[in-house]
Amino acid sequence: MKTDIQTLLDRGTVDVIIRKELEEKIKAGKNLRVKLGIDPTGSDLHIGHAVVLKKLRHFQDAGHTAVLIIGDYTARVGDPTGKSETRVMLTAEQIEKNMKYYIKQAAAILDMDKLEIRYNSEWFSKMNMGDILELTAKKTINQMIQREDFKNRIQNDQDVSMVETLYPLMQGYDSVMLNCDVEIGGTDQLFNMMVGRDLQKRYNKTTIQNIITVPILEGLDGVEKMSKSLNNYIGINDEANEMYGKTLSIPDDLITKYFELATNIPMDEIKKISKRMEDGENPKTFKMQLARELVKQYHNEDAAKKAEEEFENIFKNKGIPEDIETITFTKKSYNIIDLISESGLAQSKSEARRLVEGGGVKIDSEKIPSIETEVDISTEKILQVGKRKFVKVISK
Structure with missing residues (x-):
C-alpha cells in the first residue's frame, strides 16, 4: 500500500490538498471517485496533456473509479486560464467533433473499460434561471477576480467578461454533481479546483474533494509550456519517426522530468538514470532510451526499433534519410508555401509560413529565405x- 500511495501522491505531483485526509482514505481502502475535467476546445492531444491523464490512470490501476468529465458545456465558455483576452466561444458542432477525437486519443492512456465518462451538459442544459442564481450566489465577484489572470487583465485595462467569471463556478459545480472524492488537474487549474471544494461545502455535500495538481510540462524548447500553437510539442498521434526525432531534441535538463511525467518507467530506475547523468554519462544515451519508450508506449516496440534505426541512418547520411518518398507534381514551378502544403508536410498554409519564417525549410539542403x-x-x-x-519533389 505504501508503494501505491507513493505512486498516487508523489509521482508527478505538485500539490496534494489535504494530503493527510487523502492518505487516510486510501489506507482505509475507500473506493475513491477521481475526477478529471477536460474541455474539448482542441482536437489534438500531446504528451503535455497526457501528464494528467496518466495520473488518472494511476488511480485506475489502484482500483479507484476514474471519472472523465467532458466539458461540452464549459467548452462553450472556454477556460480563461492563462489567457490575456476573452476567448471565442465554440459552436456545438466544433465541440462534438473535438470531443470524439479527444476520447479516441485518451484511449491510448486510460483503461476505457473501467472509465466513467460524463458530460456536464447533463446538468447545465437543464438549469433554469433560479438554479443559475443559486449557483452564482455561492461566490462573490471579489473572490472570482482573485484569479491571477483576471487580476492581470484588470490591471492592464483589459476586459474580463461575466461569462468567463462563471467558468470556475461551472467547473466546481461538476464536482458537486459527481460527488467527487478527488479532483486532479494541472497547477494552472488549482483556483478552479479549490472553487469545487468550496462549492461542495456550500451545497452541504458529505464528500469534500481532495485536490492533486500535476506539473506543466515544458515543450521541446525547454522554456514554454508544451503547445501546438508554439510548435514545441510531441503529439501522441505523431508518427513513430517524428515522435522519436522530436524527443531527441529536448534539452538535456528535461530528460529526467520527461521520464517521470511521460513514461511508465519506475521511479527507482529514473533516479538511477539521473545519477548516471550527474556522474558524467552522455545524456544522449538516455534521451534515446526516452524516445524508444515514448514510441513503444504510443505505437509498439517494433516501431520504436525501426524509428531508432531510421535516426541512425539519417545521422550517418548527414541528416538525409536513405529512403525518401517521391511526389510528382503537374507544374514545373511552385511557391514554397504551396509546395509544402501540397506535399503534406504542413497541416495548413499558415503553418507552412511559420515554418519558412522560422528557418525550418530547405531545398537540397539550402535554407529557404x-x-x-x-x-x-x-x-x-x-x-x-x-x-x-x-x-523528393519533381514535375511530370
Whole structure:
C-alpha cells in the first residue's frame, strides 16, 4: 500500500490538498471517485496533456473509479486560464467533433473499460434561471477576480467578461454533481479546483474533494509550456519517426522530468538514470532510451526499433534519410508555401509560413529565405521541413 500511495501522491505531483485526509482514505481502502475535467476546445492531444491523464490512470490501476468529465458545456465558455483576452466561444458542432477525437486519443492512456465518462451538459442544459442564481450566489465577484489572470487583465485595462467569471463556478459545480472524492488537474487549474471544494461545502455535500495538481510540462524548447500553437510539442498521434526525432531534441535538463511525467518507467530506475547523468554519462544515451519508450508506449516496440534505426541512418547520411518518398507534381514551378502544403508536410498554409519564417525549410539542403520563394522542380529536388520530414519533389 505504501508503494501505491507513493505512486498516487508523489509521482508527478505538485500539490496534494489535504494530503493527510487523502492518505487516510486510501489506507482505509475507500473506493475513491477521481475526477478529471477536460474541455474539448482542441482536437489534438500531446504528451503535455497526457501528464494528467496518466495520473488518472494511476488511480485506475489502484482500483479507484476514474471519472472523465467532458466539458461540452464549459467548452462553450472556454477556460480563461492563462489567457490575456476573452476567448471565442465554440459552436456545438466544433465541440462534438473535438470531443470524439479527444476520447479516441485518451484511449491510448486510460483503461476505457473501467472509465466513467460524463458530460456536464447533463446538468447545465437543464438549469433554469433560479438554479443559475443559486449557483452564482455561492461566490462573490471579489473572490472570482482573485484569479491571477483576471487580476492581470484588470490591471492592464483589459476586459474580463461575466461569462468567463462563471467558468470556475461551472467547473466546481461538476464536482458537486459527481460527488467527487478527488479532483486532479494541472497547477494552472488549482483556483478552479479549490472553487469545487468550496462549492461542495456550500451545497452541504458529505464528500469534500481532495485536490492533486500535476506539473506543466515544458515543450521541446525547454522554456514554454508544451503547445501546438508554439510548435514545441510531441503529439501522441505523431508518427513513430517524428515522435522519436522530436524527443531527441529536448534539452538535456528535461530528460529526467520527461521520464517521470511521460513514461511508465519506475521511479527507482529514473533516479538511477539521473545519477548516471550527474556522474558524467552522455545524456544522449538516455534521451534515446526516452524516445524508444515514448514510441513503444504510443505505437509498439517494433516501431520504436525501426524509428531508432531510421535516426541512425539519417545521422550517418548527414541528416538525409536513405529512403525518401517521391511526389510528382503537374507544374514545373511552385511557391514554397504551396509546395509544402501540397506535399503534406504542413497541416495548413499558415503553418507552412511559420515554418519558412522560422528557418525550418530547405531545398537540397539550402535554407529557404522567404515565403515568396519560387521553386523550380523541373529536376528532382529534396524538400526538407524541420529536421525529420523529407520528400523528393519533381514535375511530370
